[in-house]
Amino acid sequence: MTAATITTPLAEILRAWRRSTLWLAGPLVLIVAVPVADHFLPPDIHLAHLLIVAPAVTSAVAGPRVTALIGGLAVVSLVIAGAERGFLTTENVLVELASLAVLSGLLVLFSLLRNRHELELLRVRSVSDATQRVVLRPLPDRAGPVSIASEYRSAEADTRIGGDLYAVARASGSTRLVIGDVRGKGLASIGDTAIMLGAFRAAAHRQSPLPELVAYLEGAVRWGLAEFSECSGCPGCSGSEADVGERFVTAVLVDIPDNEPVVHVISCGHPPPLLLRNSTATALSVPDPALPLGLGGLSDDSYVQATFPFAYGDRLLLYTDGVSETRDGQGTFYPLAERAAAWTDQAPGPLVQKITADLEAYAAGPLEDDMAMIVVQRDKAPAV
Structure with a gap:
C-alpha cells in the first residue's frame, strides 16, 4: 500500500468531516440537553425518546464509525437521564434502552452499506471517466x-x-x-x-x-x-x-x-x-x-x-x-x-x-x- 493510497481516503474523511460538522452539532447538543432537561422537568415529562433523532441524523451525513459513536453517546445519555430520576431499572427505561441500542445498530449498518455503495459508485465513475477521456x-x-x-x-x-x-x-x-x-x-x-x-x-x-x-x-x-x-x-x-x-x-x-x-x-x-x-x-x-x-x-x-x-x-x-x-x-x-x-x-x-x-x-x-x-x-x- 502506497502513501497516496493512505492519504487519499484520509483526505476524503477529513473533507466529509468538515462538511458534516454543522450537522453533527445538533445531535451532540440533543444528547447533552436531554439529561439536563430531564433533571428540571416534572416526573411525568420524559424526553428520552428524542434521543433516537441523534443517530438518525448522524447516519444521514456521516459514516458508520461516527454513527456508532453518536449512538453510543445517546445510550449513555439515556442511562444518565434514567439514573437521575431513579428509573434506570424500570421496565419502561429498559425497553427504551434496548430500542435505542437496536435502532442505533441498524443505523450503523445502514451507514456502512451506504458507504460501500458510494465507494463502488465512485470506482465505477472513475473507470467511466478514464474510458471517456481515452475515447x-x-x-x-x-x-x-x-x-x-x-x-x-x-x-x-x-x-x-x-x-x-x-x-x-x-x-x-x-x-x-x-x-x-x-x-x-x-x-x-x-x-x-x-x-x-x-x-x-x-x-x-x-x-x-x-x-x-x-x-x-x-x-x-x-x-x-x-x-x-x-x-x-x-x-x-x-x-x-x-x-x-x-x-x-x-x-x-x-x-x-x-x-x-x-x-x-x-x-x-x-x-x-x-x-x-x-x-x-x-x-x-x-x-x-x-x-x-x-x-x-x-x-x-x-x-x-x-x-x-x-x-x-x-x-x-x-x-x-x-x-x-x-x-x-x-x-x-x-x-x-x-x-x-x-x-x-x-x-x-x-x-x-x-x-x-x-x-x-x-x-x-x-x-x-x-x-x-x-x-x-x-x-x-x-x-x-
Missing part, C-alpha cells in the same frame, strides 16, 4: 500555427461523452480537425463515436490528401458499424443487422495548411463551419457535400474538397446541431451565426465560453442534445 481526448490549446478552444456537453447527466465527437491531428505542414455527430445521443452512441475517432486518429497524420482520408473514414465507419451489428445475438447487445442502414456519422473535416492562408473543407452531411472575420460570420457551405459517413461511397472521387480563404487572425467555428438546433421556449432555433458575429473580436477560449453560456441561457434549461464546438484561430506563423 474523447481533450483538444490541445495549439496545433502548429493555430490556436484551438473547444467545448463539449453530453445530453445525459453524469457522462462526458455522447454522440458528438471532435479530434485534431497534425500532419506534415498542416493541421487537420474533424467534428461530427453520430446518429443518436448519449451513452447509446459511444461505440460508434469510438469507431469514428479511432479511424481518424489512425489515418489523419498521414500525408494522404483530404479526400483520401475521408474515403478511409467511410470504409472504417461502414466496417465498424457492420461489425458491431454482428453481435446482435449476444446477451445485452442492442446491435442488429436491420439498423446498420440507420446508423451513420455526419462530419466536417478541415485541413489548415501551415504556410498558406486557406482552409480545405469536406462536409459529409454536417452543418457548415462559420468563418468569423470583421464582425461577420460566413457559412463555409461546400458546393458538393457528401453523404454522411456510413452511407456514402468508398472511392476518393466521392469526396471533393472546397477551399476557402483563411487569413491570419481569422477564426473558424465548427459545431454540431446540438448548438445550432437548440430551441428557446417558443421553439425558435438558436441564432448561432448572429451571436458569433457579435463576438468576432474574442479569442478562441473566451468566444467558446460566451457562446456556451449564451446557449444555456437561451435554452433556459438542460440541453436536449449532445453538443460540441471548436473555435480555431490562425495565428501568425513564427519566423523561421
Whole structure:
C-alpha cells in the first residue's frame, strides 16, 4: 500500500468531516440537553425518546464509525437521564434502552452499506471517466500555427461523452480537425463515436490528401458499424443487422495548411463551419457535400474538397446541431451565426465560453442534445 493510497481516503474523511460538522452539532447538543432537561422537568415529562433523532441524523451525513459513536453517546445519555430520576431499572427505561441500542445498530449498518455503495459508485465513475477521456481526448490549446478552444456537453447527466465527437491531428505542414455527430445521443452512441475517432486518429497524420482520408473514414465507419451489428445475438447487445442502414456519422473535416492562408473543407452531411472575420460570420457551405459517413461511397472521387480563404487572425467555428438546433421556449432555433458575429473580436477560449453560456441561457434549461464546438484561430506563423 502506497502513501497516496493512505492519504487519499484520509483526505476524503477529513473533507466529509468538515462538511458534516454543522450537522453533527445538533445531535451532540440533543444528547447533552436531554439529561439536563430531564433533571428540571416534572416526573411525568420524559424526553428520552428524542434521543433516537441523534443517530438518525448522524447516519444521514456521516459514516458508520461516527454513527456508532453518536449512538453510543445517546445510550449513555439515556442511562444518565434514567439514573437521575431513579428509573434506570424500570421496565419502561429498559425497553427504551434496548430500542435505542437496536435502532442505533441498524443505523450503523445502514451507514456502512451506504458507504460501500458510494465507494463502488465512485470506482465505477472513475473507470467511466478514464474510458471517456481515452475515447474523447481533450483538444490541445495549439496545433502548429493555430490556436484551438473547444467545448463539449453530453445530453445525459453524469457522462462526458455522447454522440458528438471532435479530434485534431497534425500532419506534415498542416493541421487537420474533424467534428461530427453520430446518429443518436448519449451513452447509446459511444461505440460508434469510438469507431469514428479511432479511424481518424489512425489515418489523419498521414500525408494522404483530404479526400483520401475521408474515403478511409467511410470504409472504417461502414466496417465498424457492420461489425458491431454482428453481435446482435449476444446477451445485452442492442446491435442488429436491420439498423446498420440507420446508423451513420455526419462530419466536417478541415485541413489548415501551415504556410498558406486557406482552409480545405469536406462536409459529409454536417452543418457548415462559420468563418468569423470583421464582425461577420460566413457559412463555409461546400458546393458538393457528401453523404454522411456510413452511407456514402468508398472511392476518393466521392469526396471533393472546397477551399476557402483563411487569413491570419481569422477564426473558424465548427459545431454540431446540438448548438445550432437548440430551441428557446417558443421553439425558435438558436441564432448561432448572429451571436458569433457579435463576438468576432474574442479569442478562441473566451468566444467558446460566451457562446456556451449564451446557449444555456437561451435554452433556459438542460440541453436536449449532445453538443460540441471548436473555435480555431490562425495565428501568425513564427519566423523561421
